[in-house]
Amino acid sequence: MTVQDRARARCHWLPEPDRKGPLYKALVDQLAGDIADGSLKPGDRLPPQRLLADALQVTVGTVTRAYREAERRGLVEARIGSGTRVRAQQAPASGFRHLSAADQNSIDLSLSTPIETPLRQQQLSALMERLASNSDVVLTALNYQPEQGNAAQRASLARWLSAQGLPMAADELVLTDGGQHADFLALQVLVRPGEAVASDALTYPGMIAAARQLGLKHLAVPMDAQGMRPDALDRLCQQQRIRLLYLMPEHNNPTGAQMSQARREAIVAVARRHDLLLLEDGVQYVAPEHRGQAFYQLAPERSLYIFSVSKILAGGLRFGALRAPASLMTQLGAGLRAQCWATASLPGAIACEWFESGMADSLIAWQWQELAARQQLMLECLQGYELNYHPCGLHAWLLLPDPWRAVDFVQQAAESGVTLIGAEPFCVGSQPAPQAVRICITPPPTRELLQLALQRLKTLLNEGPPMKALLV
Template identity: 30%
Template sequence: MTNWHPEIPEGQGPLYLRLADRISEDIATGTLAAGSKLPPQRDLAYDLGVTVGTIGRAYATIRQRGLVSGEVGRGTFVLGSAPTAPLAEDSKPDLDRDSSQPAAAPPSGSEGPSWVQAAMMVPKDIAFSGTRISVPAPEAIRFDSTSAPEIGQAAVIGPLVAEISQEKPHEIASYTRSVPDSWRQAGRKWLARSGWQPPEGSIVPTTGAQAAIMSIIAATTAPGDQIAFEDLTYSSISRGSALTGRRPVQVARDDEGPLPDDLARVCAQKHPKVLFVMPTMHNPTLGLMGQRRREEIAAVARQNNLWIIEDEVYGSLRDTDLAPFAFLVPERTFHVGSLSKSVTAGVRGGWVSSPLSHAQRVYTAHKMLTGGVSFLLSELSARLVLSGAADEFRGKIRDEIAARHELVRHYLRGHDLIASPDSPFLWLKVPEPWLSGTFKAAAASAGVLIDDEDEFKSGRSGTVYHRVRIGVTNPLTREETAKGLGILQSLLADNGACYDSFE
């Protein structure tokens, strides 16, 4: 046990963040050495005169930053800033080992966190990190993913792959150097909605939606340029843009999306080049942007020469008559869709409908960033769409999502949650005295992985929602889904009486 005793820095912002920053600083300067055990949360709370919840959230934050490891029953230990030497091949952890067999003993004289945990930790770098467990236990119930559920896609995909292999052996063996017209037609069909269809020549096939969005950012901005995000959003894009030298800026939002007045203020003060939005099904709040709000945002974009990235990956699951931004401001909207949520994630099929002025630039940027699309996967995606199989899968997946929401209603009734039978996730408010980070840690200790609110913040924010996102589509069966929801139900009923033990 270390004799370390921190002082919470003065200033603005939540106490837990200021304390987390102080702990991070002490680790960086060596005041807290690798292997040091931090004080128990209850003891430190007493010493500092704050609540146990404040300490719990600070510890959760530094754990998410990759600076410490927490072991139930043992405590919280400081990790090394970097591995001292590569592991010898025969000393690397066997991730395929039967979990029923005892683990290998640690090297003699080892202290602090287990050698397996320490070896698997990656040095913290905010640009490369999120709040998710990087190497989850294989038996964990994954409510931290929203990929399309398994409904028998392989029975259709297998014969299609065989068919493509027989018909196009040379194309499969070589690099993809051109885009067949059928791939573009598939993109036009899949992205069409609410009476709008992408124009001829606007479609760029991509390796999924995230690669598409990063390619758009590369094609429309330069390092140092600013990109506007809602303060709560799919933060992998904001982190990815920061990794490439762009600077994310936050725009205030409400239940419909970005506030037009605040977007106008941000444009006037910071001059962002791009706005990223999810208008039809916002992740994680499930929000739907109304027509008037869309028109107001479109007007701000025109006035400020702002590109719009319209992410409709989840929107493909929701029926709506609302006109997309690609219809309202086609000259400055990049409309993005994929098969990952409504057909199958493993095929990595995606498309962009680009302003005609930038379609070739997006295609080139995607090729330079990713090496180009896979012929097999792109051809497979196109055939799924053009044959009608993708629409059939989408219908079955929507039925499966609705069935799993019946389980949600059973296990989580009475709790404050935002849910919809067409959404692969829900947005749950945790009751007092839970914090989203400590509830996530408790769920992980019980074998269920969920996302806390920090996973979706595009930057530092003083806004606290006390909510977690729970995805219901990744478990293989409804039975597994029910099991995970039952575990969360028990944690919620426990009312967090002992959550400070989840170090």
Template identity: 35%
Template sequence: MTIWNPQLSGQGPLYRQLAQAIGQAVEQGELQPGQRLPTHRALADRLGVTVGTITRAYSEAEHQGWVTARVGAGTYVREETGEPALNWHIRQPDPSRIELWQNLPILQDRENAFRDAMEQLLATPGRINALMEYSSVNGELSQRETVCHWLSQYGFSTAQPERLFFSFGAQNGLLLSLMACGAVGETILCEGLTYPGLSTLSHSLRIQLKGLTMDEEGLLPQALEKACQTGNYRTLYLTPTIQNPTTATMSLSRREEILALCERYQLTVIEDDVHGLLPEIRPPALVELAPERVIHLGSFAKNTSAGLRLGYMLVPAHLHAAMSIAVRGSSWMITPLMIELTCQWLLSGQADRMLLQQRKTLRERGALLRHHLGHYQVQYQEGGMHAWLPLPAHWRSQAFVQATNQHGVGVAGAELFAAAHYPSPQAVRISISHPADNISLDKALRVLRQLLDSEPTPQWVI
């Protein structure tokens, strides 16, 4: 434990003075990455303050990114990799590696589709000029009608123009939803293993995550009810279809049970459904079962083009004003030209063809996955971009990730997905959509199989 005597400024509340002192000590090298801070009691006695003041100061320092708390172990100066989810990023192509790291859409040639859409827009005099101006906060009515009609063909009866808002992809949609729900600075509920983008946003928005226990279908209703009985929460984020990272898909009965609890405890649900259109058969989305309880997040990134950065949200009526304020406050509007380009693809059938191609390639890759790793406990749902691999007893998650990296293959360790202090299992996520082609995926899966069949190399520390 570090012997450290903070120098307080004497200005402002004591807890903030202490948090600032921690930050200054880290910047000046007085406190080193990975070093443990004094216990709450020890520092309180040394400074002559209450333990509550130290607790609040450490919490403030954690919000500022200087330290990280480890349950049962203490508070430590944050290392660069101390909060794995904060290092989540899109890895750029590297010819020396095969990435199974991120859920990127299958590569497709979109040049002709883009050219055809632009020619269609240019054929209407003045249309491009109109699309280069400011638009309304939720896009043109004709654009929303086009998207809603397309979604209705995939089972979304709740997709109505008055409920639809656009976003710069689902990540931006999540940010807007958290803002509209008034979740900034609060604690929200989520699955214990969750999308790293939520952890990144929670850090920036000073949101605390409370990860809840899961089973093979995802979030456990008992865990949700227990949390609601012991705390005051307003927002629940979850992915009921092809959950990220575990691939769990909730049954209809589980969805109804979860929504009944949300109604009882007045929770607003943020439903992340970015993978929802990829499986050909799936239960109804949560928004179909409780349209006034659920903000539904969807995106064209996974089934058409990630570079469009276009997502959509189906929003309950009572949150329309708050969502409009969130959009205006963050970007004024979503780029009209990108919305219109997507609408052209929807009208021409190009979006359907792209979605069908995604499904076809993912079926092929799912077969490759089962061929190589089928005798392990790999978890995969048809149409999914990723699989979840619990590791054999002789492997730990970080050691396995290091081993795959040494062999030129990238996978995502379970610790990237653990919400707050939720225990991280010994498992990895395998993104079968990331490699450029099936041949690369086949090669990478062979590497994983060889490693799984072998023992990790001992790491001696003297």
């Protein structure tokens, strides 16, 4: 058997490029065709470059050039340690996935949502009936609002958040269409295209997408068990001018890391030394007894805080807020006005009535209880495997045992009817992705369905990856 025969036998993707024009281009064209017709699927690994070069009897340089061009065209993704793989096409920009991408027949453990309960629907119906006969609410809904948002709603939200241990005043708030809008608004108004922002190396994909859309440089700060490391941040700040630091100190999405008080103070010291703005994202809402001090309490002069009802009441309401220092309010108001004039008042009217009536508190209390039961189920099911999670976390972070790779695990899970997200979409820049997956335990409508999904994952973990995932 010749070297070429041996290489051909080991190549699971064996193109037959047209050799008339530049060979590397023909290879990329064939790759694009094979992805388009489904012969290559998202996550499939391309053969190592030397192996393909031997199989096609071309130079390694030709294959390297083809892989590089394919990466530039967004067809594949190269990661240190996991080779070159076909990119998920539903997420061309950043892995910030569209909802419809979830397979309807699969049990979804990929989306971070509140837990389904008839109580939620009943409360919303009752609230809307009550609001429909309130002439103030109806009149307000017909009128334009100030750019910061309806004043009575800002006061109501500030009252509720203050009672939850997040003291704030109405005029410190800008109302937004949810947390993602607040993220985007803050970045758009406070950071100019080409300037740099930094975050945990693993962070919320919506932040990655927003920074990319706005043409910002997004730098990754190395993490440990508490999230970003102050020493690494300090070093990065000495090398690059960073304008804004994005933080999730209570509950990093996806890793579940929570910062101690000492860690928060160390980050503030670095921020003051290098004059960074701090944007704390509190959308993954945590109960007061599990929460540390917010950054805006530690460094009020430079910190913004994001709140949203999406994880506690309803993602569909699209209601959130950005709390900011007085010095930034005019700029943020002008930015919001340029985007949409002001947010509509009806979602806020519903959310505030939910809070004012006390119904929100009972619903949130129910969710914490149900979440605890689901976390217990997860611990029992995945006993012996390495899981990071927060008591108020809607998701857990599963570190895969060797030799599993996250892309293969996500694919095998999909084949067994469970939708998951691996580490890739959370990686900032070209950081290598850890072999880990995020498991959202809230989307299944019942505990039984969650258990079924977890059992399928356990079977995969126990059995290890199939041979075809190990072959390269």
